[in-house]
Amino acid sequence: MRVLLAVLVSALLPVAGTPAVAGTGWSPSPITWTACPDDPDSPEPPDGECGTLRVPLEWNRPWGPAIDLALARHRATDPAHRIGVLMIDAGGPGSSDAEFALAAGHKFSPEILARFDIVGLDLRGTGRSSFIECDDSVAPPSDEPANRAEFDALRQYSRQAIADCRARNQPVFDHADTAVNARDLDAVRRALGEDKLSVLGISYGTLLGQQYAEQYGDRVRAMVLDSVIDHSVDVRRFMVDRAASAEELFRQFAAWCDRTATCALHGRDVVATWKQALAVADGMPEPDWLPDRVFSDMYTPDWDDVARVIADTAAGRPPMTAQFSYNYRSIRLAVVCQDFDLRIGTFAQYSALHAEELRRAPLMRGRSIGHYEATTCLGLPGPPANPPHRLNISRAPRILLVNSRFDPATPYAWAVGVHRQAAANTTLLTFEGSGHAVFARTACTRTTVDRYLLTLEAPRQDVSCPGD
Known part of the structure; x- marks a missing residue:
């Protein structure tokens, strides 16, 4: 369907x-x-x-x-x-x-x-x-599947989530x-x-x-x-370009911290402390929250908060993660998934894409909004309605x-x-x-x-x- x-x-x-298309006969009423x-x-x-x-x-x-x-x-x-x-x-x-x-x-x-x-x-x-709003009460599997079985589970979850959201938000x-x-x-x-x-x-x-x-x-x-x-852009550039961009921005943060006395990590090895913080986050129920939190701070960018989050997490005091505003998590299914061809067909294709993300963005672990959106859309059948x-x-x-x-x-x-x-x-x-x-x-x-x-x-x- x-x-x-x-x-x-x-x-x-x-x-x-x-x-x-002209000549449809439609004309607007005054607002x-x-x-x-x-x-x-x-x-x-x-x-x-x-x-x-x-x-x-x-x-x-x-x-x-x-x-x-x-x-x-x-x-x-x-x-x-x-x-x-x-x-x-x-x-x-x-x-x-x-x-x-x-x-x-x-x-x-x-x-x-x-x-x-x-x-x-x-x-x-x-x-x-x-307003489009989906039911997100069921937690998704990891968006970084390690094998074909995990990939199939993620694709099935994505396919079902999109179908449920579509049914809830017709027409x-x-x-x-x-x-x-x-x-x-x-x-x-x-x-x-x-x-x-x-x-x-x-x-x-x-x-x-x-x-x-x-x-x-x-x-x-x-x-x-x-x-x-x-x-x-195709799915590779959609994911890999954004991963590389986030990685470069993290390196901009590290350089800022090295030259800024007020940075919470000033005088420390920023990359080493970041890896310590990631190790702490890996022991939490949602380990990806840390790179995702840092990524959200890059928008402003809020380098002070990035430094505090990394320092606190490395010291065993991880803060709560930021959340997306409005209904981005829901509406991306109807918009982004139809504006771009993000249908990743096989685990082999996903593995090749993620390997390139990791190669281009090792510090950020390949995390970016591109990875997040592509794995969300992978369960959608058919071509996009608004082709790139x-x-x-x-x-x-x-x-x-x-x-x-x-x-x-x-x-x-x-x-x-x-x-x-x-x-x-x-x-x-x-x-x-x-x-x-x-x-x-x-x-x-x-x-x-x-x-x-x-x-x-x-x-x-x-x-x-x-x-x-």
Whole structure:
């Protein structure tokens, strides 16, 4: 059943680089904006307004069932000089972009806040848009199977978990990949009455930006893609590139610790202490928590916390591990598993991939978000609904790509790869530092991004900003 769905959806989606299906007869109803509900986790009232947009569940069957998508808007503070709408996607997948829009006052410069309505759309399966939630009460087997029997057990668990999640979250589960979300994004543009959109995509949101530019390039005013996903990578690069990137970032941490007196490991052999901490973690029920905790700290990066966690664990005082936010663990099954071809068919194939991960990332034990996602998706039958492909954005204006030199989740090599695929109309801004999501990291990165969004003056040559 899932195979047939994947094939049908894939066949019906627009070909990359071609216009979306036109003449369907569907047109959006105006969005009614009202006061947003209070967030019980926030001491401040919402800074903006909320609304919903009803769209077809299947864009190629606009007469069929429909779903409601939640939005939020932070209005331009200088409406007399308003440029237009800045659509934002904070990535994940799983982040609530409506919540991100309501927090715009803390995220963007006064100039951007003055000139743009900042709008966030809760993509399908996130926030208040048919939230996808799976039953994770059954603990999975190890995602590092040591033999064929363990691999078969992991694949069977994955296959069952995906089937159960799909059954719990119909009908949206089968219609939540990024190509579909791109069509929703243009529906928002039409409902807002905008001729063109400016777009800021962060992390997984860069894939939404790319696919929107492929399908609707002539509707893009400006686009910033920060921490770039490369949709053309195969399963090997999906896993190995990210493992190597995490390893390089750990070595950046070790170098920082050597030169920083406040580091909890300053003056010690960082690598040796790390191995001691790993040995302690190996004796715990979930030994992988330590590299996973360190990996999550690399996003900021929070080197102080990395040092404390390693020091405390090596001393026999391991802290609790961090958890993923929102519903990432659930929605990745409907999104990542359909955007990339992560079907690892045999134990021999897995063994070869993991051996390369370990070779490229021995200190991090080959752990990365790529390994985690690939082993989660390995039980999915059939081809992905949104097949990976090289970027084709010939109808789009110049787009600004942003990436740190040392990024744990979206390797710098991916940004370079996307830049090469669209060399005629992309500029690459390199942040010569560490971490993930860096458009506002320093005065240099923020100024470059803001100038482009406000004036459309993207650098014609690739540029870099020093690390902080």
